[in-house]
Amino acid sequence: MLSASIFRTMSFSNKVFIVTGSARGVGAGIAENILQNGGRVTISDVLNEVGLATTDRLAKLYGTEKVTFIHCDVTNQQSFESLWSETEKIFGSPVQVLVNNAGVFHNAGWEKCIDINLKGLMIGNYLALDRMGKTKGHGLGGQVINVASLAGFVAGSDAISSPYFASKAGVISLTKSIGNDLTLRTEGVRVNAICMGYTDTGLFNKNKQLNDQILEEVGGTKNLLPVSRIVDAFQVLMSNGKVNGRSLCVMANIPMWYYPRHDRQEIIFWACGAKLFKRLRPNAMVMEPWHQAVFFIGFQLFLFIALQTLWRIFF
Numbered sequence: 001m002l003s004a005s006i007f008r009t010m011s012f013s014n015k016v017f018i019v020t021g022s023a024r025g026v027g028a029g030i031a032e033n034i035l036q037n038g039g040r041v042t043i044s045d046v047l048n049e050v051g052l053a054t055t056d057r058l059a060k061l062y063g064t065e066k067v068t069f070i071h072c073d074v075t076n077q078q079s080f081e082s083l084w085s086e087t088e089k090i091f092g093s094p095v096q097v098l099v100n101n102a103g104v105f106h107n108a109g110w111e112k113c114i115d116i117n118l119k120g121l122m123i124g125n126y127l128a129l130d131r132m133g134k135t136k137g138h139g140l141g142g143q144v145i146n147v148a149s150l151a152g153f154v155a156g157s158d159a160i161s162s163p164y165f166a167s168k169a170g171v172i173s174l175t176k177s178i179g180n181d182l183t184l185r186t187e188g189v190r191v192n193a194i195c196m197g198y199t200d201t202g203l204f205n206k207n208k209q210l211n212d213q214i215l216e217e218v219g220g221t222k223n224l225l226p227v228s229r230i231v232d233a234f235q236v237l238m239s240n241g242k243v244n245g246r247s248l249c250v251m252a253n254i255p256m257w258y259y260p261r262h263d264r265q266e267i268i269f270w271a272c273g274a275k276l277f278k279r280l281r282p283n284a285m286v287m288e289p290w291h292q293a294v295f296f297i298g299f300q301l302f303l304f305i306a307l308q309t310l311w312r313i314f315f
Contacts, residue, residue: 012039012238016095018087020044020074020124021102023051026147026199029227030099030234035062042087044072045102074102074120077127084131094138095131099234100124101147103167110163117167118174121146125178125191133187141188145237146175147230148193150249153259168195172247176261179245192243194233195259196250199225225252232256273299 017034021027023045034041035058045051048071055069068090072083087095100121106113125144132142152168172193179191233250247259273295274287
């Protein structure tokens with residue numbers, strides 16, 4: 001876990017935040033961190049009773065003027081727009097940060113999983129550009145943090161869990177696509193993602209079958225992430241004003257890292273390798289992974305020799 005002293009000077013100085021799916025678990029942890037650092041936050045969820053209880057608890061600690069609860073179904077455009085408008089009305093200031101945290105596991109059904117995990121985030125991201133951006137919004141810019149998962153980088157272990165893995169892969173791709181330099185220049189909105197491993201949340205603990213399956217996969221409770229670790233990742237993204245379109249990966253017991261962006265230039269690089277390989281083996285139709293490895297190592301050797309040669313010539 002990151003030391004709290006790293007972020008001791010961080011202040012959200014009355015900034016207004018919306019955190020979806022924040023009645024409990026990761027969302028509630030992020031909401032409390034916002035309040036601890038001087039921000040104002042709307043807790044939103046479809047779980048009214050739990051959300052109101054969380055809001056009441058936080059209001060007693062940090063002040064009723066700092067936190068509110070608004071019901072929101074993230075899959076419904078009108079509901080999300082109402083959440084945004086009501087938040088700005090209550091706090092009397094524009095929203096500057098949206099944390100898209102609402103999500104479900106595959107056991108909710110594949111359609112609901114895709115609707116909440118991917119469609120809901122797309123609604124939130126586009127709404128953030130409209131409301132915070134320079135073109136149509138308040139013009140101050142802002143930040144979107146999408147809560148994704150390491151599952152978005154890998155394949156699921158079975159067909160049943162595939163909707164969850166597919167939805168999180170979509171979130172990562174969405175983050176990279178919207179979090180580009182052009183959007184940042186024209187709208188002033190940064191978009192990044194937190195990609196976490198299995199986290200010890202109330203939602204996780206309430207489903208015994210899923211609980212047992214996940215514990216078997218990760219090798220026991222010692223490898224589950226505490227919510228505080230995800231809060232640390234949130235603070236890393238909030239404190240770094242340069243990152244955009246990046247995925248911050250969080251696992252238990254190891255440092256966080258940014259997953260490399262795979263852009264069009266990389267596709268062109270591997271296409272060149274395939275074309276070169278075709279010249280060497282005209283009958284080959286497919287470039288296998290080991291061919292790619294040989295090409296990559298060969299390219300690195302060529303680059304190293306070329307740089308050494310240039311060094312000797314000019315220096």
